[in-house]
Amino acid sequence: MISSRDLILQRIRARLHGAVIHDDTIDPQPTSVLPAPSLEVLRQRFMDKASALGSMVHLVPTRDAVPTILENLLQELELPLQAVCWPALAPWLDQHHTRLNLFFRPAEPADAVGVTGCHCAIADTGTLVLRTSALTPGSVSLLPETHVALVSEEDLVSDMKASWRHLAREPWARSVNFVSGPSRTADIEQTVVIGAHGPARVIILLYGSAP
Amino acid sequence: MHSKADHFKENSRRQLGDATLQQNMRRFGGRFAQARAVAMEELPDLEALRDQAAAIRDRSLYQLDEWLLRFEAQAKNAGITVHWAATGAEVNRIVLEIAQAADVRKVVKSKSMVSEETGLNEALIGAGLHVVETDLGEYILQLAEEPPSHLIAPALHKNVEEVADLFAAHHHTPRQTDIPSLCREARVQLRPHFLDADMGITGGNFLIAETGSVVLVTNEGNGRMVTTLPRVHVAITGIEKVLPTLDDLTTLLKLLPRSATGQSITNYVSLLTGPRHDDEREGPSQSHIILVDGGRSEVLGTALQPALRCIRCGACMNHCPVYQNIGGQAYGWVYPGPIGAILTPAYLGLDQARDLPQAATLCGACEVVCPVRIPLPALMRELRQQSVQQGLRPWRERLGVRLWHWLALHPRSYRWFSRVLIWGLSKMANAQGMVTRLPGLDGWTQGRDMPAPQGASFHSLYRKTSRKTS
Amino acid sequence: MRVGLWITCLVDLMRPAIGFSALKLLEDSGCTVVVPHLQTCCGQPGYNSGDLQSGKDLALKFLHECEDFDAVVVPSGSCGGMMRKHYPTLFQDNLELQSRFTALAGRVWELSEFLLQRPLPPLSTRFKGRLTYHDSCSGLRELGIRHGPRQLLQQIPGVELVEMADRDICCGFGGAFSVKLGDISTRMAENKCRSIRATGAHAVVGGDLGCLLTIEGRLRREGDDQTQVWHWAEILAGMASH
Numbered sequence: 001m002i003s004s005r006d007l008i009l010q011r012i013r014a015r016l017h018g019a020v021i022h023d024d025t026i027d028p029q030p031t032s033v034l035p036a037p038s039l040e041v042l043r044q045r046f047m048d049k050a051s052a053l054g055s056m057v058h059l060v061p062t063r064d065a066v067p068t069i070l071e072n073l074l075q076e077l078e079l080p081l082q083a084v085c086w087p088a089l090a091p092w093l094d095q096h097h098t099r100l101n102l103f104f105r106p107a108e109p110a111d112a113v114g115v116t117g118c119h120c121a122i123a124d125t126g127t128l129v130l131r132t133s134a135l136t137p138g139s140v141s142l143l144p145e146t147h148v149a150l151v152s153e154e155d156l157v158s159d160m161k162a163s164w165r166h167l168a169r170e171p172w173a174r175s176v177n178f179v180s181g182p183s184r185t186a187d188i189e190q191t192v193v194i195g196a197h198g199p200a201r202v203i204i205l206l207y208g209s210a211p
Numbered sequence: 212m213h214s215k216a217d218h219f220k221e222n223s224r225r226q227l228g229d230a231t232l233q234q235n236m237r238r239f240g241g242r243f244a245q246a247r248a249v250a251m252e253e254l255p256d257l258e259a260l261r262d263q264a265a266a267i268r269d270r271s272l273y274q275l276d277e278w279l280l281r282f283e284a285q286a287k288n289a290g291i292t293v294h295w296a297a298t299g300a301e302v303n304r305i306v307l308e309i310a311q312a313a314d315v316r317k318v319v320k321s322k323s324m325v326s327e328e329t330g331l332n333e334a335l336i337g338a339g340l341h342v343v344e345t346d347l348g349e350y351i352l353q354l355a356e357e358p359p360s361h362l363i364a365p366a367l368h369k370n371v372e373e374v375a376d377l378f379a380a381h382h383h384t385p386r387q388t389d390i391p392s393l394c395r396e397a398r399v400q401l402r403p404h405f406l407d408a409d410m411g412i413t414g415g416n417f418l419i420a421e422t423g424s425v426v427l428v429t430n431e432g433n434g435r436m437v438t439t440l441p442r443v444h445v446a447i448t449g450i451e452k453v454l455p456t457l458d459d460l461t462t463l464l465k466l467l468p469r470s471a472t473g474q475s476i477t478n479y480v481s482l483l484t485g486p487r488h489d490d491e492r493e494g495p496s497q498s499h500i501i502l503v504d505g506g507r508s509e510v511l512g513t514a515l516q517p518a519l520r521c522i523r524c525g526a527c528m529n530h531c532p533v534y535q536n537i538g539g540q541a542y543g544w545v546y547p548g549p550i551g552a553i554l555t556p557a558y559l560g561l562d563q564a565r566d567l568p569q570a571a572t573l574c575g576a577c578e579v580v581c582p583v584r585i586p587l588p589a590l591m592r593e594l595r596q597q598s599v600q601q602g603l604r605p606w607r608e609r610l611g612v613r614l615w616h617w618l619a620l621h622p623r624s625y626r627w628f629s630r631v632l633i634w635g636l637s638k639m640a641n642a643q644g645m646v647t648r649l650p651g652l653d654g655w656t657q658g659r660d661m662p663a664p665q666g667a668s669f670h671s672l673y674r675k676t677s678r679k680t681s
Numbered sequence: 682m683r684v685g686l687w688i689t690c691l692v693d694l695m696r697p698a699i700g701f702s703a704l705k706l707l708e709d710s711g712c713t714v715v716v717p718h719l720q721t722c723c724g725q726p727g728y729n730s731g732d733l734q735s736g737k738d739l740a741l742k743f744l745h746e747c748e749d750f751d752a753v754v755v756p757s758g759s760c761g762g763m764m765r766k767h768y769p770t771l772f773q774d775n776l777e778l779q780s781r782f783t784a785l786a787g788r789v790w791e792l793s794e795f796l797l798q799r800p801l802p803p804l805s806t807r808f809k810g811r812l813t814y815h816d817s818c819s820g821l822r823e824l825g826i827r828h829g830p831r832q833l834l835q836q837i838p839g840v841e842l843v844e845m846a847d848r849d850i851c852c853g854f855g856g857a858f859s860v861k862l863g864d865i866s867t868r869m870a871e872n873k874c875r876s877i878r879a880t881g882a883h884a885v886v887g888g889d890l891g892c893l894l895t896i897e898g899r900l901r902r903e904g905d906d907q908t909q910v911w912h913w914a915e916i917l918a919g920m921a922s923h
Contacts, residue, residue: 005295008450008504012276015512049475106493109406125476134490138439142432160461172289172422174487174494175438178480183432185394186472187348187366188374189235190242193394196347197401198432198479224864241847532851536868570862572855572869573729574818595731604731608861612727616735619690619721620742629694645901654863659870659898662695669688669697673716 042123042156043206049126050204053181054194060207066150067096069205074113079146083113088135106137107144114144118151120166124159127180131173138175147199151206212330212358216543216555216564223541235370236538243529246473247580253475254465264466265584267459268520275511278420278453279502285423286500289485294501299329302503306331306445307338309499313443315340315409321427321434322346323414324523325447325503327359327545343404345433347397354381360539360547362525363471368538411437411495415448417463421456424482425500428467438483444495450502451519463522466582470524506558514593518553520583527577527587533570542567549577549587556594565603568594626670633664684712685750689757690722691890699890702918703756703792709802717746725763730857740768744781752788754795756914758820759889761791766823791820792914793829793888801836806919809839810883814913815873815896816849817889830888830913837917845876854895870899877908884909886916
């Protein structure tokens with residue numbers, strides 16, 4: 001008996017046989033090559049777009065200031081000073097002396113705050129690009145109600161197309177997630193409610209390139 | 212899903228008479244349409260982008276076999292098990308086999324329209340599995356035991372009071388009627404299911420041939436949940452969803468969320484490429500994809516092929532005045548609105564959905580917003596032609612069309628016929644110059660009068676003025 | 682300029698005043714107007730009902746009757762759309778016919794499009810009242826007619842033009858749709874009439890008689906015998922008595 005795979009392929013070929021190949025005068029790939037925007041432009045655009053989608057963006061002058069700012073932020077928001085973090089962040093966050101109680105592992109149901117880095121961030125849409133791996137588990141940006149993303153200005157790219165080039169530098173991850181703001185639903189009376197199944201709050205600490 | 216598509220007239224009449232539904236549809240109104248219009252202002256080159264999107268989809272479709280094989284090879288490389296299913300029944304069988312082999316008891320589902328086509332939930336539940344829909348709209352409908360009424364907002368025909376009743380009855384919790392609390396309640400109810408489910412089932416918005424990835428475009432985060440937490444992930448999607456490259460995806464993602472809800476991007480776009488890696492502590496250990504034909508290959512190479520470009524944004528129904536008045540369930544199967552009026556007869560057979568291609572005024576509102584430029588009115592016209600060729604139209608309609616055709620080709624008879632018609636209509640008119648009942652045309656007069664003719668035809672009056680005619 | 686005037690089957694049968702309005706406007710703007718006396722129907726009703734052959738036969742009849750004119754003008758966006766957008770697609774297996782239809786399509790104009798290409802003669806018309814314009818679907822989406830009729834109406838002293846909500850949403854006519862699926866068609870007409878009344882306009886105007894019959898029929902059935910229903914050409918030509 002013929003397998004469904006062969007049957008389907010056979011049908012497709014029979015149907016397409018002699019079909020007029022489409023008009024290829026239209027280039028399916030937009031080719032407009034714009035000069036890369038300056039960091040100032042990227043930063044401002046990213047902040048505007050991410051804020052518009054409901055993320056809270058904080059500028060942090062230096063990388064070293066991040067842990068303290070994180071601590072202050074959690075305190076301000078009256079959150080426990082405790083968070084689950086990407087294991088990849090351990091070498092950085094662990095060496096700082098703060099009151100934060102950090103766990104470097106995949107998220108568990110009780111975790112209220114998840115801290116991640118970001119592989120790159122897209123200015124045009126205010127989007128975080130996160131790859132899963134043993135050191136960057138996806139649950140950290142998914143299960144906790146509050147997701148804090150630590151984003152280096154150096155990782156800002158202009159658009160999704162540029163993000164593919166960024167991603168291509170490393171082997172392909174099991175899951176690549178483009179995250180644009182807190183989870184939401186509008187399934188009841190088209191009324192937008194923030195906080196569906198994913199985080200209800202996304203905080204982005206955008207830090208400068210100084211040490 | 213059992214089709215009621217061949218009862219469109221009865222379905223739509225019922226929907227028009229349902230006061231609650233009518234109120235809910237009016238509230239829905241043009242909301243998505245307005246949001247789309249605002250979002251599109253961000254795209255200065257919208258029309259060029261639509262051209263590109265259509266070209267991308269055409270490129271996929273005209274070499275569908277090649278892109279599917281490329282996808283299959285890449286997906287296998289990434290550790291995905293690729294299944295092919297010619298029919299809906301085969302989809303259900305494959306999912307059950309995977310479930311049984313992996314000793315699955317609980318299944319959590321993110322939205323999958325293809326699984327609605329195949330009636331997957333009934334099949335799984337019938338085999339003793341616990342199935343939970345996790346998209347809020349789909350969850351509401353699972354409780355209500357109803358089919359979806361919209362591609363992206365499946366429960367838009369329900370109001371907050373109806374949802375409150377459903378939640379109170381099924382959750383055994385105090386009834387709440389504010390929308391944020393209801394959403395919160397759903398989150399609390401569904402979270403344990405995500406955590407202890409064995410299998411996650413999703414659809415797939417796109418398949419990427421160059422990487423072997425399944426792309427999910429979602430807002431709620433349930434898609435990420437069901438592909439991160441359960442041991443087994445099964446993605447079910449139509450064979451037409453394949454895209455050659457990531458750059459193709461980039462272009463389509465500029466249009467999909469904007470066309471759908473007016474968002475510049477959805478909260479989550481996930482590219483899933485295989486099971487968990489050896490050193491990972493989470494993610495499914497088995498990853499399956501089922502490529503479904505279900506009537507799609509039969510549409511290739513026909514005049515209806517452009518319908519396969521569809522990226523399921525829902526813009527056509529958001530702009531359709533027929534859909535907006537009758538709601539999605541009137542269409543009787545999985546896909547409502549203008550695209551449903553084409554896909555349903557295309558997948559199930561025209562004789563299974565005889566009135567769907569007639570369910571449009573051909574106003575063209577859908578065509579001008581379709582991000583992949585599907586010529587929806589032309590395709591409905593094509594299906595109308597096929598209906599005539601296959602003898603599927605009622606004899607009275609056929610006779611009427613034939614009579615008109617003949618008369619219009621014979622001007623003398625046509626003028627005579629006009630005189631009789633004008634005389635008859637004038638006789639039937641009341642003192643206000645209105646005909647209130649037209650035998651044989653009560654579709655018109657049950658809700659409208661017909662203004663009577665002015666008295667004589669233009670051509671007879673014109674002849675009397677003895678002007679020069681050609 | 683020798684202009685062929687295509688009356689349309691509905692205007693011929695139901696409302697010849699629209700045809701005479703068009704004739705007057707064309708003559709006033711200096712055209713030699715010819716009314717092909719064998720004309721009947723453009724073929725759109727059959728074509729949209731799935732009877733391709735009747736569409737083709739009537740397209741050929743149109744070609745035969747109208748190919749010699751410098752321009753063919755029609756007071757309907759729906760028939761205009763048939764002639765300009767659909768005729769050229771009907772004969773893809775016959776290059777000669779296809780090119781003749783394509784050439785003729787370039788000379789087919791909906792009335793407002795045609796009038797606005799020429800210096801408009803001074804209008805003797807007056808119309809005192811508030812009007813609201815309904816965008817008919819085919820004219821709007823197949824021919825891009827939106828501003829033209831509004832622009833013409835606004836040149837009439839005394840006219841106050843107000844816009845209704847959902848002005849470009851279908852009135853529910855759709856040819857045979859209005860009979861086949863009368864329930865839905867009626868509901869759409871009802872919505873349209875609600876929008877019209879909300880403007881407080883004395884009259885609703887449009888450019889397609891099918892829509893006008895639908896709207897008028899629904900208004901009267903609802904007991905509204907105040908709101909008038911006109912083709913914009915009737916108002917422009919001073920044939921709207923009120």
